[in-house]
Amino acid sequence: MHAMQYEITLPADYDMGVIRERVALRGHLLDDFPGLGVKTYLMRERGVQGSPVNQYAPFYLWTTAAGMNSFLWGAGFQGIVRDFGRPTVQHWTGVAYGEGAAPDGTARAAVRERTPIGAAVPLPDLAARAAARTDELAATDGVLYAACGIDPRTWELLTFSLWEHAEPRASGDVFQVLHVSQPERDRLPRGRQW
Incomplete structure (x- = not known):
C-alpha cells in the first residue's frame, strides 16, 4: 500500500464553491481507476473546524505503484497541474490499514495526523505501535477506515x-469529504504491511 497526498492552499477569500463544483463534475472519473484503492476528495475551509487555510487536499491509498x-x-x-500549478506530492510507505466498524457508511470527514519521528526512536517498535493504533482507530465507532x-x-x-461523523473524534487536521472513489478498496491489504 502507498499513501499519497498533495495540498493546494488557496487564498483566504477563495470561493470554495469552485472546489466543490470541480469535484462534483470530475470526482467520478477515478471511480474505476486501476491500482487505486481509495481516493478521498478533501478540502478545508478557513475558519471551519479550526482550519487556518482554504485548501484542496485529496488523499490516496494505492494498491499498486503502477496505478x-x-x-x-x-x-x-496533469489537470491539477494545469489549473493550480504542480504541487509537491507527499508519499508515505504503508505501515497498516484497517477497515472500520462502519466500512459502508457515508464519509463526511477525514482526519490526518502527521508526527515527526525522532532519530533515537527505534523504527520496529514505532511501526508496531502505529499498526496497533491503526487497528484501534479503525474499531472506533463511525470510522470507515484507518491507515x-x-x-x-x-x-x-x-x-x-475516514469518518461518517462530521465531527470526528481523533486529533489532527480535519477535512471535509466531497467524494470518495474506491475502485480497489477491497484489494488494500489489511493489517500490518510487513
Whole structure:
C-alpha cells in the first residue's frame, strides 16, 4: 500500500464553491481507476473546524505503484497541474490499514495526523505501535477506515482516518469529504504491511 497526498492552499477569500463544483463534475472519473484503492476528495475551509487555510487536499491509498504512477504521469494529475500549478506530492510507505466498524457508511470527514519521528526512536517498535493504533482507530465507532504510513525521507508518521461523523473524534487536521472513489478498496491489504 502507498499513501499519497498533495495540498493546494488557496487564498483566504477563495470561493470554495469552485472546489466543490470541480469535484462534483470530475470526482467520478477515478471511480474505476486501476491500482487505486481509495481516493478521498478533501478540502478545508478557513475558519471551519479550526482550519487556518482554504485548501484542496485529496488523499490516496494505492494498491499498486503502477496505478499511482499512471495517475501522476497521466491526464488526471496533469489537470491539477494545469489549473493550480504542480504541487509537491507527499508519499508515505504503508505501515497498516484497517477497515472500520462502519466500512459502508457515508464519509463526511477525514482526519490526518502527521508526527515527526525522532532519530533515537527505534523504527520496529514505532511501526508496531502505529499498526496497533491503526487497528484501534479503525474499531472506533463511525470510522470507515484507518491507515498509517511512514515517509522515510523526512521520517514522518502519518495517521489517516475516514469518518461518517462530521465531527470526528481523533486529533489532527480535519477535512471535509466531497467524494470518495474506491475502485480497489477491497484489494488494500489489511493489517500490518510487513
